Amino acid sequence: MTHAAPAATHAAPSGDPAGPGAYVLGVDSGGSGLRVALGRLAEPGPLATTVCAEPVRTGPGGIDAGHLLDQLLPAARELLERASAAASAETRSDAARAGGASAYEVAAVAIGAAGMATLGERLRAELPGALADALGVRRVALAADAVTAYAGAVGQRPGAVVAGGTGMIALGTDLKEWHRADGWGHLLGDSGGGAWIGRAGLDAAMRAHDGRRGGSAALLDRLRAVFGPAETLPGLLYPRSDRPAVLASFAPEVAACAGADPVAAGILRQAASHIAEAAAAVCPASAEPDGEGGGAGEVALTGGLFRMGEPLIAPLREELARLLPGARMTTTTGDPLTGALRIARALAAGGLRLPRHPTMLFVPLEQET
Amino acid sequence: MTHAAPAATHAAPSGDPAGPGAYVLGVDSGGSGLRVALGRLAEPGPLATTVCAEPVRTGPGGIDAGHLLDQLLPAARELLERASAAASAETRSDAARAGGASAYEVAAVAIGAAGMATLGERLRAELPGALADALGVRRVALAADAVTAYAGAVGQRPGAVVAGGTGMIALGTDLKEWHRADGWGHLLGDSGGGAWIGRAGLDAAMRAHDGRRGGSAALLDRLRAVFGPAETLPGLLYPRSDRPAVLASFAPEVAACAGADPVAAGILRQAASHIAEAAAAVCPASAEPDGEGGGAGEVALTGGLFRMGEPLIAPLREELARLLPGARMTTTTGDPLTGALRIARALAAGGLRLPRHPTMLFVPLEQET
Numbered sequence: 253m254t255h256a257a258p259a260a261t262h263a264a265p266s267g268d269p270a271g272p273g274a275y276v277l278g279v280d281s282g283g284s285g286l287r288v289a290l291g292r293l294a295e296p297g298p299l300a301t302t303v304c305a306e307p308v309r310t311g312p313g314g315i316d317a318g319h320l321l322d323q324l325l326p327a328a329r330e331l332l333e334r335a336s337a338a339a340s341a342e343t344r345s346d347a348a349r350a351g352g353a354s355a356y357e358v359a360a361v362a363i364g365a366a367g368m369a370t371l372g373e374r375l376r377a378e379l380p381g382a383l384a385d386a387l388g389v390r391r392v393a394l395a396a397d398a399v400t401a402y403a404g405a406v407g408q409r410p411g412a413v414v415a416g417g418t419g420m421i422a423l424g425t426d427l428k429e430w431h432r433a434d435g436w437g438h439l440l441g442d443s444g445g446g447a448w449i450g451r452a453g454l455d456a457a458m459r460a461h462d463g464r465r466g467g468s469a470a471l472l473d474r475l476r477a478v479f480g481p482a483e484t485l486p487g488l489l490y491p492r493s494d495r496p497a498v499l500a501s502f503a504p505e506v507a508a509c510a511g512a513d514p515v516a517a518g519i520l521r522q523a524a525s526h527i528a529e530a531a532a533a534v535c536p537a538s539a540e541p542d543g544e545g546g547g548a549g550e551v552a553l554t555g556g557l558f559r560m561g562e563p564l565i566a567p568l569r570e571e572l573a574r575l576l577p578g579a580r581m582t583t584t585t586g587d588p589l590t591g592a593l594r595i596a597r598a599l600a601a602g603g604l605r606l607p608r609h610p611t612m613l614f615v616p617l618e619q620e621t
Numbered sequence: 622m623t624h625a626a627p628a629a630t631h632a633a634p635s636g637d638p639a640g641p642g643a644y645v646l647g648v649d650s651g652g653s654g655l656r657v658a659l660g661r662l663a664e665p666g667p668l669a670t671t672v673c674a675e676p677v678r679t680g681p682g683g684i685d686a687g688h689l690l691d692q693l694l695p696a697a698r699e700l701l702e703r704a705s706a707a708a709s710a711e712t713r714s715d716a717a718r719a720g721g722a723s724a725y726e727v728a729a730v731a732i733g734a735a736g737m738a739t740l741g742e743r744l745r746a747e748l749p750g751a752l753a754d755a756l757g758v759r760r761v762a763l764a765a766d767a768v769t770a771y772a773g774a775v776g777q778r779p780g781a782v783v784a785g786g787t788g789m790i791a792l793g794t795d796l797k798e799w800h801r802a803d804g805w806g807h808l809l810g811d812s813g814g815g816a817w818i819g820r821a822g823l824d825a826a827m828r829a830h831d832g833r834r835g836g837s838a839a840l841l842d843r844l845r846a847v848f849g850p851a852e853t854l855p856g857l858l859y860p861r862s863d864r865p866a867v868l869a870s871f872a873p874e875v876a877a878c879a880g881a882d883p884v885a886a887g888i889l890r891q892a893a894s895h896i897a898e899a900a901a902a903v904c905p906a907s908a909e910p911d912g913e914g915g916g917a918g919e920v921a922l923t924g925g926l927f928r929m930g931e932p933l934i935a936p937l938r939e940e941l942a943r944l945l946p947g948a949r950m951t952t953t954t955g956d957p958l959t960g961a962l963r964i965a966r967a968l969a970a971g972g973l974r975l976p977r978h979p980t981m982l983f984v985p986l987e988q989e990t
Contacts, residue, residue, distance in 0.1 A: 433831040437855050438808075439820060439864060441827050451808060458810050462802040463902040465944075486806050495808060533832040575834075 274359035275335065276600050277328055277389075278593030280400060281308050281315070281365040286323050289593045290331040293359050293600050298593055299335050302327050308365070315365055317378040324363075325386050332356045332387075359600035360391040362592045364400030368611060380616045391599045394614040397588055398423040398435065399606070404591030405552035405584040408598060408605045412535040412549070412579075414527055416557025418500040420445030422527075424534030427605055430612045431534035434526075438496040444526035446500030446557050449564075452519045453506035454499065458482060468515035474505040503560065510563040521567040528571035535576055549579045558583055643728035644704065645969050646697055646758075647962030649769060650677050650684070650734040655692050658962045659700040662728050662969050667962055668704050671696050677734070684734055686747040693732075694755050701725045701756075728969035729760040731961045733769030737980060749985045760968045763983040766957055767792040767804065768975070773960030774921035774953040777967060777974045781904040781918070781948075783896055785926025787869040789814030791896075793903030796974055799981045800903035803895075807865040813895035815869030815926050818933075821888045822875035823868065827851060837884035843874040872929065879932040890936040897940035904945055918948045927952055 271293070278289040278298070285305045289298040304323040309316040336356045361383055365375065380392040395403075401415040402423050412424035419442040421435025438447040453468075457475040460467030461482040472482065478501075479485050492498055509516035531551045551572060558565060565583070572581050598604040599615065608615055640662070647658040647667070654674045658667040673692040678685040705725045730752055734744065749761040764772075770784040771792050781793035788811040790804025807816040822837075826844040829836030830851040841851065847870075848854050861867055878885035900920045920941060927934060934952070941950050967973040968984065977984055 431832075433833050434827070436827050437859055439858060439868065440823055440855060443824070454809055455812070458803070458805050459898075462899070463800075464802050465898045465901070486809060489808060490806055499808065529828075529834045530831070532834070 271357060271359075273339075274357040274600065275332060276359055276593060276596035277331075277361040278400075278589055278591070278596050279324060279361065279363040280397070280587075280589040280592055281320060281363065282397060282588075283307055283366060286320070286327070287589045288324060288327045288331060289589050290328070290335055291593050291597060293597060298590075300331050301589065302331055310367060315367060315375050317374045317382070320363075320365075320375070320379070321382055321386070328358075328361075328387060332358070358387045358389045360393070360596040361387070361389050362393040362395060362400070362595035362599060364395045364397050364588050364592045364595075366397045368394060368396040376610075376614055376616065392616065393595050393599050393604070394616075395592065395595060396612050398432065399430070399613050400588035400591035400595065401554055402552075402591065403594045403606065404586035404588050405554040405582075406550060407586075407594065408603075409550065410536045411552065412531050413552045413554055414531050416445050416527065416553065416555040418442075418446045418496050420448065420527060420530065420557065422530035422534045424531075424536055425607055426536035427607060429607050430609055431536075432612075433530040433533040438499065442496075443530070444523035446503045447496040448499075448526070449506050449519060449523050450499040450502035452522070453502050453509075453516065454485070456515045456519065458485075466515065468509070468513055470509045470513040471506065471516060474509060475502070478502065478505065503557075507560045507563040517563075520564050521571075524564060524567035524571045527568055528575045531572060531579075532575040535579060549576070551576065551579045551581050553581065553583045554587065640726060640728075642708075643726040643969065644701060645728055645962060645965035646700075646730040647769075647958055647960070647965050648693060648730065648732040649766070649956075649958040649961055650689060650732065651766060651957075652676055652735060655689070655696070656958045657693060657696045657700060658958050659697070659704055660962050660966060662966060667959075669700050670958065671700055679736060684736060684744050686743045686751070689732075689734075689744070689748070690751055690755070697727075697730075697756060701727070727756045727758045729762070729965040730756070730758050731762040731764060731769070731964035731968060733764045733766050733957050733961045733964075735766045737763060737765040745979075745983055745985065761985065762964050762968050762973070763985075764961065764964060765981050767801065768799070768982050769957035769960035769964065770923055771921075771960065772963045772975065773955035773957050774923040774951075775919060776955075776963065777972075778919065779905045780921065781900050782921045782923055783900050785814050785896065785922065785924040787811075787815045787865050789817065789896060789899065789926065791899035791903045793900075793905055794976055795905035796976060798976050799978055800905075801981075802899040802902040807868065811865075812899070813892035815872045816865040817868075817895070818875050818888060818892050819868040819871035821891070822871050822878075822885065823854070825884045825888065827854075835884065837878070837882055839878045839882040840875065840885060843878060844871070847871065847874065872926075876929045876932040886932075889933050890940075893933060893936035893940045896937055897944045900941060900948075901944040904948060918945070920945065920948045920950050922950065922952045923956065 274293045276291050276293055280287045285303055285307055287303050289301040291298045304327055309319045375394055383389040383392050398415055398421050402413040405413045410426045412422060414422045419435060422433040424431045434441045434443060442448055453471050454475060456466060456468040457471040460469050460472040475482055479488060489495060489498055506516045506519055510520050535549050535551060569581060572579060606613055643662045645660050645662055649656045654672055654676055656670060656672050658670040660667045673696055678688045744763055752758040752761050767784055767790050771782040774782045779795045781791060783791045788804060791802040793800045803810045803812060811817055822840050823844060825835060825837040826840040829838050829841040844851055848857055858864060858867055875885045875888055879889050904918050904920060938950060941948060975982055
């Protein structure tokens, strides 16, 4: 299919990489759908956001670039038309000069996608050209979702982000290169993430059921309340295709038991230890303590995992203090969509300081200004 | 379909439950196919065995009893015909009296099946009648594969068996009831089994790849030799439907590294601890130490897991000595097929002492003699 390019009206002074009134788009493509944020180059924050509920398809060749565009372009055009109309209404003389036609400039788009690292070949090959054709976009960045999470949580400073949900991944940078730890999925790692915590809790419940050492009667009670008789759980879990999500659904039960149950508390302490290990592996050296009394590095926690609150955060604070005594732990509301918008804005302004990488942060059409 | 019953010739003295020349059949139905063993009631060991390579189908209603019979009956008839012909050739006058027709009596059949506990409803409902019709069988036992493993490894004495392969389950009995521990599959337990060991080894390899604490460079080398670059492993593993088997395929690599690599050795010690915990949970009280210097209980190890040898057996011996100081650990060559034949022979002779249970050991047609 073809995507017709609307006329792009340049309002920027000549010589400038993009006009201060130009738009930027941030995109977050994940398992629960595609989110798009529109912003102005010269203003912080998004003007508007929209959500396409259908997750982008992936096939043998990777993320389906056509399917992504089919959702992204109408959503982006609608956001741009609405913003242009609102801007025109404010400055009627400009609208009259433009003859009523929609007039906008999209200086940059940044797309963060789950699976970019392993599944993004077609995205990298097809998307930048298609966006240039369809929206007149001058600059495009394709990022792993961990990178947009980093940008949303830490910004363009050196540091580390831990993105925790069903899984768990840590990403750090000294602004020279990226360091990644874990994020290997529920069978190879994701240690300390939601599925890991839930699985450990169910293991402890089954131990209590069997009379094995390490069991927790409290967690067995919760297993029965949530899933029914313990011996029926394998028959419920294994036929499911979303087994990691089923395991992660038990993580809040572990947190709820941790106040009174030492086994549950031990699981969360172990999870905190694994999360701190991942953060310590990626946090840049400047954030580690030195002879002068410690660095000023930042470890930002982001994602649904940390909504578990103090039962996990309290031991994590202790483990981080032990492994990274110089670092400052923050919890953040800046999400991957915010991060994508930040990357787009920095790219448009010629100030993207995060390191480029073929699968972490790919900028194929970057041009000298 | 119908299964015509051949004429059964009774050679036993009247009043006896079955003639000493009667046959018994043991069946082991598992993931790699159906195995059938034929024996004589009054002689130890099998006369002959055969293998049907196609695993018995399971559907929403459980194990497919028709599919099992379609494979079992021709295999059993062939074994019986061959054995009868051989017996007739030895005693020609008997063969002449029988007029050349095949003449055999099947006193009992015992079928051990993986998934009996949760998937065996149709087996229990349909199989005994069908076997009576088709082979004139007088007694039928349906057993969980852990029970035939017990019978093969321990026999009819009190004790415990640990059956280890990709998974791990422990089963014990005091001859009054069964006690089961673990065997909950690779996400809920099977702690210390092949998939557990392999997964722990791959986790340690990925930790080394990331620079996280707890990593093993030796295991990372083995991961690369077996699977290729570490970062490609998730893409190889997660699309597979036999993920537990893929994980378990790495367990021998962990064992091979354990001599020189403390992380690998630690994984096997942890596995041994989990296995001992399961054995301790099911071993009957008489096998635990008492004031008189310890019981005489037996913990039998069976299954492919223990072919790993001393790297696992040595720490397991120590862990068992710690948790069950009175117990005697044995490794055994008696497999579930041997166990099924033993159960059939005991059932035919009226001497089955293992406890009956709806899903562990079901004897629907037991008759008084």
